[in-house]
Amino acid sequence: xxxxxxxxxxxxxxxxxxxxxxxxxxxxxxxxxxxxxxxxxxxxxxxxxxxxxxxxxxxxxxxxxxxxxxxxxxxxxxxxxxxxxxxxxxxxxxxxxxxxxxxxxxxxxxxxxxxxxxxxxxxxxxxxxxxxxxxxxxxxxxxxxxxxxxxxxxxxxxxxxxxxxxxxxxxxxxxxxxxxxxxxxxxxxxxxxxxxxxxxxxxxxxxxxxxxxxxxxxxxxxxxxxxxxxx
Amino acid sequence: xxxxxxxxxxxxxxxxxxxxxxxxxxxxxxxxxxxxxxxxxxxxxxxxxxxxxxxxxxxxxxxxxxxxxxxxxxxxxxxxxxxxxxxxxxxxxxxxxxxxxxxxxxxxxxxxxxxxxxxxxxxxxxxxxxxxxxxxxxxxxxxxxxxxxxxxxxxxxxxxxxxxxxxxxxxxxxxxxxxxxxxxxxxxxxxxxxxxxxxxxxxxxxxxxxxxxxxxxxxxxxxxxxxxxxx
Numbered sequence: 106x107x108x109x110x111x112x113x114x115x116x117x118x119x120x121x122x123x124x125x126x127x128x129x130x131x132x133x134x135x136x137x138x139x140x141x142x143x144x145x146x147x148x149x150x151x152x153x154x155x156x157x158x159x160x161x162x163x164x165x166x167x168x169x170x171x172x173x174x175x176x177x178x179x180x181x182x183x184x185x186x187x188x189x190x191x192x193x194x195x196x197x198x199x200x201x202x203x204x205x206x207x208x209x210x211x212x213x214x215x216x217x218x219x220x221x222x223x224x225x226x227x228x229x230x231x232x233x234x235x236x237x238x239x240x241x242x243x244x245x246x247x248x249x250x251x252x253x254x255x256x257x258x259x260x261x262x263x264x265x266x267x268x269x270x271x272x273x274x275x276x277x278x279x280x281x282x283x284x285x286x287x288x289x290x291x292x293x294x295x296x297x298x299x300x301x302x303x304x305x306x307x308x309x310x311x312x313x314x315x316x317x318x319x320x321x322x323x324x325x326x327x328x329x330x331x332x333x334x335x336x
Numbered sequence: 337x338x339x340x341x342x343x344x345x346x347x348x349x350x351x352x353x354x355x356x357x358x359x360x361x362x363x364x365x366x367x368x369x370x371x372x373x374x375x376x377x378x379x380x381x382x383x384x385x386x387x388x389x390x391x392x393x394x395x396x397x398x399x400x401x402x403x404x405x406x407x408x409x410x411x412x413x414x415x416x417x418x419x420x421x422x423x424x425x426x427x428x429x430x431x432x433x434x435x436x437x438x439x440x441x442x443x444x445x446x447x448x449x450x451x452x453x454x455x456x457x458x459x460x461x462x463x464x465x466x467x468x469x470x471x472x473x474x475x476x477x478x479x480x481x482x483x484x485x486x487x488x489x490x491x492x493x494x495x496x497x498x499x500x501x502x503x504x505x506x507x508x509x510x511x512x513x514x515x516x517x518x519x520x521x522x523x524x525x526x527x528x529x530x531x532x533x534x535x536x537x538x539x540x541x542x543x544x545x546x547x548x549x550x551x552x553x554x555x556x557x558x559x560x561x562x563x564x565x566x567x
Contacts, residue, residue, distance in 0.1 A: 184428035197415035
């Protein structure tokens with residue numbers, strides 16, 4: 106097991122991509138040192154450790170080269186500590202299916218929330234909400250298939266898609282509140298509505314949830330530096 | 337080893353994403369049946385097997401559910417046939433590094449070629465060419481690091497990044513020809529210039545290279561259905 110000082114995570118607690126790495130580290134009982142990044146004035150450490158994207162999270166393991174991108178970090182953690190809480194399943198087909206839906210969540214579903222934040226105008230916003238709701242109904246079907254009657258995408262315990270989608274809960278809640286709607290509601294997506302509560306109170310997730318003030322502050326920074334636009 | 341009839345690949349030979357799966361199948365000596373897709377009038381098989389993205393490649397393994405997205409398919413093939421020509425290295429840190437640069441190639445570098453095709457106007461085109469050349473110089477550095485004095489990103493034989501970047505060679509050549517420039521040239525990127533020739537004549541890649549007519553036809557279809565725009 107890596108010693109505390111062996112693993113360092115550079116990030117900000119307001120980032121869902123950082124939160125998901127923290128969630129994975131907790132699931133694997135890996136202690137780590139958290140280095141808070143200032144995203145308005147990026148640190149030399151961030152710029153030199155992720156010169157291509159200049160984004161958090163960045164993971165440092167002992168004196169090895171840094172590892173970037175949340176999904177890559179999670180696979181790395183799952184590989185170096187495969188004996189504790191496997192996050193990806195071992196079956197190749199199930200692994201492929203998990204990776205497919207993780208890409209869907211990261212590249213299609215969650216970007217709709219950012220698009221919603223960026224859009225000014227009722228009509229434009231309603232069109233995006235509709236797409237989010239369609240995506241939620243699709244994810245409900247994915248949940249039913251993956252959970253197979255159990256509580257999580259991963260079955261009887263938290264798996265890859267629980268980590269990937271779970272980390273967006275705080276951001277989803279915030280953006281949905283400002284836009285007066287709920288994507289995972291009890292009528293359209295009853296299983297995901299239940300799942301959201303379950304992840305929220307999960308032992309390994311509890312200390313990962315950013316405080317409301319943190320996330321609201323970050324939202325305000327985004328509104329200032331990447332303001333909504335009329336479409 | 338999977339029997340010939342056990343593996344089917346739905347795709348079009350003009351697609352670099354399909355080519356990379358063919359390259360991987362050849363490296364692993366997996367026989368497969370190729371099902372040609374018509375991308376102008378998509379088949380029922382494509383629409384039902386990849387309803388989310390409606391894109392090739394799609395891999396069918398025996399009577400299992402279909403697998404979509406080229407990088408996911410390659411990892412799948414590497415996992416089900418790990419005894420022949422490992423494509424990803426076994427070291428977790430090297431795996432992470434390979435995945436990082438594969439994402440860079442797919443999400444940053446190669447999309448610049450599509451942007452170049454789509455752009456009308458000398459100034460706009462020159463700006464994109466500059467970015468492509470900067471990306472090529474970066475990839476030359478990556479090659480030097482990964483190859484460690486050997487012939488391939490994978491070291492002494494074809495690895496993950498050789499497959500990922502290699503499949504773009506025919507498209508790169510075509511778009512560079514139409515735009516009168518060369519990204520991997522012998523002055524700026526001597527190692528990648530050599531590497532390009534090496535991949536082009538590699539035994540497992542030779543029968544994957546689309547005929548010039550095929551790729552030009554596909555280019556013309558793209559020009560018609562997704563025409564360039566003035567920026």
